[in-house]
Amino acid sequence: MKYRWGFIFLLLIFTVTTWLAVWYETPSKYLTVDFLDVGQGDAILITAPNGNQVLIDGGPDRSVIRALGQAMPFFDHSIDLVLESHPDQDHIGGLPEVFDRYNVAGFIEPLFTAETSVYKTLEQDVIKEKSSHLIAKRGTKITLSPGVYLSIIEAHPATWGPRGGKPDSNYSSIIAKLTYASTSFLFMGDASIKLENQLLTAKSSDLKATVLKVAHHGAKSSNSLAFFRAVKPELAIISVAEKNRYNHPSPETIGWLKMAGIQTLQTKDLGTIKLKSDGISVGF
Numbered sequence: 001m002k003y004r005w006g007f008i009f010l011l012l013i014f015t016v017t018t019w020l021a022v023w024y025e026t027p028s029k030y031l032t033v034d035f036l037d038v039g040q041g042d043a044i045l046i047t048a049p050n051g052n053q054v055l056i057d058g059g060p061d062r063s064v065i066r067a068l069g070q071a072m073p074f075f076d077h078s079i080d081l082v083l084e085s086h087p088d089q090d091h092i093g094g095l096p097e098v099f100d101r102y103n104v105a106g107f108i109e110p111l112f113t114a115e116t117s118v119y120k121t122l123e124q125d126v127i128k129e130k131s132s133h134l135i136a137k138r139g140t141k142i143t144l145s146p147g148v149y150l151s152i153i154e155a156h157p158a159t160w161g162p163r164g165g166k167p168d169s170n171y172s173s174i175i176a177k178l179t180y181a182s183t184s185f186l187f188m189g190d191a192s193i194k195l196e197n198q199l200l201t202a203k204s205s206d207l208k209a210t211v212l213k214v215a216h217h218g219a220k221s222s223n224s225l226a227f228f229r230a231v232k233p234e235l236a237i238i239s240v241a242e243k244n245r246y247n248h249p250s251p252e253t254i255g256w257l258k259m260a261g262i263q264t265l266q267t268k269d270l271g272t273i274k275l276k277s278d279g280i281s282v283g284f
């Protein structure tokens with residue numbers, strides 16, 4: 001008798017899990033973007049209407065694992081693409097742990113690399129995982145779901161920064177834009193003001209977006225009123241910790257966002273921020 005109840009219980013668990021998986025895999029009309037709460041750093045999970053997932057950056061440490069666990073179904077152990085915006089600790093620190101816990105099909109990064117031990121571990125993880133490996137190039141367009149694509153707006157090929165030959169990883173930040181019908185999200189990594197100004201002169205029409213992930217945690221060495229006015233988002237997101245030694249975001253950045261009339265949300269106040277788009281508008 002005891003065994004029979006055990007069997008029925010297992011069958012029940014199996015049925016519930018299967019239905020959860022079927023329900024989850026059923027195409028949704030929503031694209032969701034989770035700005036994960038990882039403290040001082042960036043980690044953004046994109047889930048396309050057909051279930052394809054992209055993780056942009058992995059935060060500073062293993063806190064990304066808890067945040068991903070909350071944003072993804074418990075039975076889901078795969079990520080289709082990890083995009084590393086640039087190789088600074090607050091963007092790649094948690095990625096080796098992500099490669100340990102999840103099957104990662106593809107990995108995309110800028111040409112600029114780092115000499116740090118965490119970067120070297122990540123390099124090894126990409127090889128071990130046999131993920132397809134791409135160097136980001138301006139103009140690359142990745143289709144995530146019918147009508148949903150991620151475009152590389154900029155991926156500066158310089159391996160050395162603009163400041164007198166000194167390496168500058170922020171300058172190499174991949175700028176990516178996610179588009180779903182008439183809605184879009186612009187992800188700025190830690191792009192510096194110099195890179196933003198180059199974008200402003202070169203291609204301001206590509207910059208318009210419904211949601212802006214503000215560059216470099218709201219630092220004043222990035223960001224400007226002119227840039228915010230060119231992007232003209234309905235909503236700006238700043239990924240930042242309550243207490244950080246850089247005093248991010250800067251009061252200047254917050255002031256420019258206010259002047260431009262842009263509603264701004266911060267992960268330090270709200271934790272993970274989940275946004276949904278049906279292709280017409282973006283909501284919570």
Ligand SMILES: [Zn+2]
Nearest residue numbers: 041090190216
């Ligand atoms: Zn950063």
